Amino acid sequence: MKKVLVLNSSLNGENGNSTKLTNTFVSQLTEKDQVTITQRDLSSNAIAHLTQTEMAAWMTDANERSDEQKALAAISDELIGELNDNDLIVIGMPMYNFGIPSTFKAWIDRIARAGITFKYTEQGAVGLVENKKVVVLAARGGVYQGSDIDTQTKYLKDVLGFVGMTDVDFIYAEGLAMPGAEQSLEAAQENIKKFVAAL
Numbered sequence: 526m527k528k529v530l531v532l533n534s535s536l537n538g539e540n541g542n543s544t545k546l547t548n549t550f551v552s553q554l555t556e557k558d559q560v561t562i563t564q565r566d567l568s569s570n571a572i573a574h575l576t577q578t579e580m581a582a583w584m585t586d587a588n589e590r591s592d593e594q595k596a597l598a599a600i601s602d603e604l605i606g607e608l609n610d611n612d613l614i615v616i617g618m619p620m621y622n623f624g625i626p627s628t629f630k631a632w633i634d635r636i637a638r639a640g641i642t643f644k645y646t647e648q649g650a651v652g653l654v655e656n657k658k659v660v661v662l663a664a665r666g667g668v669y670q671g672s673d674i675d676t677q678t679k680y681l682k683d684v685l686g687f688v689g690m691t692d693v694d695f696i697y698a699e700g701l702a703m704p705g706a707e708q709s710l711e712a713a714q715e716n717i718k719k720f721v722a723a724l
C-alpha cells in the first residue's frame with residue numbers, strides 16, 4: 526500500500542488554492558488506489574524558526590542530551606521519521622513574496638540534517654532520503670512558470686535534491702490574482718487528475 530504525506534502551508538487553510546490542489550490530489554488518489562494519507566499543516570501547526578539551541582541539541586549525543594535538548598531534537602526526528610515513512614510526498618506550495626512560505630522553510634530546516642538526511646563525501650554532498658516521489662502543487666497570484674523570476678521552483682528542486690529527493694514533479698495553478706483565475710485553478714485540477722491517473 527502506498528503511503529502518502531501531504532504537506533500544506535497555506536495561510537488560508539482549507540480556502541487556500543494550494544490546499545484545494547492537494548485536496549483534489551488526495552480525492553483522486555483515494556478513488557484510484559488503496560493509500561494511507563498523513564496530513565501535516567505547516568501553517569496552522571507551525572514549527573518555530575530553527576535556533577542555535579536546537580542545532581546544539583542535534584550535535585549532542587542522544588544519550589547525553591538534557592530534557593530540553595531531547596524535546597528540541599524530537600522536533601526534527603519526528604519530521605524526518607514521517608518523511609522516511611512515506612513513499613509519495615505531496616506538497617501544497619503557495620508562492621509568498623516570490624518564495625516558499627516561511628513555515629515550509631522551517632520544515633526544510635528540520636529535515637535537512639547532516640549525517641541523517643545528507644552527508645558530505647570526497648565527491649561532495651550525497652542525499653540519504655531515498656525512493657521518494659515528490660509532487661509540488663504550486664499556487665501563484667501571478668504567472669512565472671519557466672521564467673527566471675520563478676526561483677521558487679529552482680530552490681525546491683535544489684533543496685529536495687540535496688537530501689536525495691530527485692524525482693520531483695510540479696503542477697502549477699498560476700494567475701490566481703488575475704482575470705481568469707477560476708479557469709486556471711480548474712485547469713490545474715484537470716492536470717492533477719491526469720497526473721494521478723498516470724501514477
Ligand SMILES: Cc1cc2nc3c(=O)[nH]c(=O)nc-3n(C[C@H](O)[C@H](O)[C@H](O)COP(=O)(O)O)c2cc1C
Pocket residue numbers: 534535536537540541542543544618619620621622623624664665666667668701702
Ligand atoms: C503574503 C502573500 C504574498 C504573496 N506573494 C506573491 C508573489 O510574490 N507572487 C505571486 O504570484 N503571488 C503572490 N501571492 C498570491 C498567492 O500566491 C496566491 O494567493 C496563492 O493562491 C497562494 O496560495 P494559497 O491560496 O494556498 O495561500 C501572495 C499572497 C500572499 C498572501
